[in-house]
Amino acid sequence: MHRTQLLVLMFALACLAAPPAGAAEPAPAAGGAADVARIDGERIDRVLSGYVASGKLPGVSALVYQDGREAYFGAFGQADREAGRPMARDTLVQIFSMTKPVTGVALMQLWEQGRFQLDDPVATHLPEFAAVRVYAGTDVHGKPLLETPARAPTIRDLMRHTAGLVEGNGAAGPLGELYRQADPENLDHTLAEEVRRIARVPLLYHPGRRWVYSPAVDVQARLVEVLSGQPFDAYLQEHVFDPLRMHDTRYTLRDADRARLAALYMRSDDGVMSRVADVEALKLNGRKRALTPGSWGLVSTLDDYMRFSRMLLEGGELDGARILQPATIRLMASDALPASIGLTERSWLPGKGQVGFGIDFAVRTASPRTANEPSGEVGEFFWDGAANTLFWVDPVNRITAVLFAQWLPPGTMPLHKAFRDAVYHDDTSAAAPR
Template sequence: MAGLLAPAGGLAGGLPEGDSASHGFSPDRLARIDDAMQRWVDDGKLAGVTIAVARDGKLVYDRSVGMADIARGLPMTGDTLVRIYSMTKAVTVVAALILVEEGKLRLTDPVSSYLPEFAGTGIYVDGGPDTPNTRPPKSPPRIFHLMTHTSGLSYPGGYDTTAVGTIYDRKDVFNPRNTLAELSKKTASIPLTDEPGNFHYGASIDILGRVIEVASGKPLDKFLRERLFAPLKMNDTMFTVPASLRGRFAELYTSGPDGKLAVLRDGAGLGLYETDARLLSGGGGLVSTTYDYLRFCQMMLNGGELDGARILVPKTVQLMTTGQVSPDRRGTLKDFSPGYDMGLGFGVLEDPGASGMPGSAGEFRWGGAASTEFFIDPQEKIVAVLSTQFMPSDAHKLREDMKALIYQALTAPDR
């Protein structure tokens, strides 16, 4: 499939444009990223992809290849609307920490202080999904457990094939017609997988979204819009896509039975993103653009501020990007992110050698289910965002390739 190669976008790219050579990148080596993205599209791995990189707050690389929607002939660009899925999580944790800074929320508070339905939630011991046996936790799940995926909450059976995952399926926790309040009550009626403190990926940050609503007195979408998106000029980040913007909304793809790209219809239509959907999923419900998310990342790299808009203070960002989970309690994190610890909402690179990818200790990152990815390297002052729409996210080694391609072009590190 032929691809489109877009020129650098200057101020339209979310950040001011900079000369790549002046910011330590080899232009010739950056061109290797162009070639790699073109191969991904030509080989039928992706319909379209965008990668944007900034250093020192300046956009030094911004390219798009292929199509956001093949059937419509819609080119992929930096302002294509994409489902960022779990990249929503970092945004939601930042929002919660705004409330921590205001004294409306404490990291050590039990979740039940804000959501009383969790006061009686037990830990799964044994039994099937119809009659699970539980016991009380030794210590209740707290707000920081939600932020580090150590609360004991889980996900439906696609992620958790145990009896607990089956119960999530049966209760239809993530039905788009549920409100966050309904999601919280359904989730609280399901046993925890383990004692709080052990990493287990799941609905933790969706529940944190409901905590934000209770602590702030505002719906999650309104709080995010007022306190994050408007100040950061993230005008294309939202939970629902209005009809006026659907012309920019990318299609979602997978591999068909013949190995060729196929539209993923299950959940790919509007689903969570319909204008009449009720679920504001703080764990995976946002639509955004490469350029919008690049601004979010730059705010984090700057210690909580961008273009005069102060979202968090540097000490809060430092806390967020400090590892929180001891090695013996990291569970599956060691499998899908080797070398990483878990901070508050971000995976934090502890051991670049163990990760199998170039990078710097202290770098923080996360990805989304449709193969999107971002990373922020404070040592090198680099932020990078990859946008595409392909599931499952582990089918192709896009994230590893992106990091290798970016760092191989960095000829002046540690400036």
């Protein structure tokens, strides 16, 4: 390991071993360590099956491990409602943004090797970012005004979503229009071309001043390519998926995968689930394409993503395969948005609860304050996907959990809260689904 990285890891581990001077002992989360003696499978069954029985969902499945052992598995309803194919343990789903933590792990492997420093300017490794400017409104003719950033965006900024990048294709205003004109997310682009186009769009804000979810993780994936000399998907296969025996996680579907792939549905405002036409849904994962984005795009199974989650819980190693060092996992799972950095806005992140953000994970920093917040434990780290998938890692209770469903848009039903509350024995949302 590079000497600088070793020193940083030792320092991070020492800092994280104890709370700051004068800090109070954190209060137990709703359903925290004192409450979780065992996983109540019947309770989780009732909650998940209730969503299907009520007609709210075509299908849902979940897998929970505790103390390194399987504590719960359940699958209910249909993976493909129209074909009558049931949700199963080996069902393949599109995990969308649950791709992001996988990308973060890949890039941090290269950090451990001394290939870069977290506070390196992005332009040190991707020169197309050397001339970035910040959007400062428009002139009297409606043309964008640009200014020099107060500091250069860094790799750390990319990994905690503070780099200044525009939100993506859905961004509003003049910058959103410029982004769509640049068309970086076209599936026919390579990662290199996508990132070149992203770099041509002005920054939305000065780096480090706001948290805004963006295609920054695609830039991370390109960094993996540049630093490793391998295509991103090939790097993941060799250094993450093969060592962890994640045999069903990939970007491009094989012919045999079609019979296991869950259909994708769109939920209307009145709760009706309509199937997304296969020709549209499979643009995401149905053909060999040039773009392998770090932000989204992988398909996986419950067991595959559980192996990834268990590796994180076990400090970067699973079944003899060392993926990262324990202190690196601790660093990734530590809040990188402390008050001291002076963020002025966190966008929708507070909607996830009492959380900060680490390296490609949300990090729970305090217990739920109201009954409306999902149960969880201080110190857990997690993320979800656009089709309402979810995973979390709870080091205190030694729990890892993966939840799969396949509907858009995200967050339009309290499934995540109900599942979490069922795992943590919290009665606040275990009633009939809404």
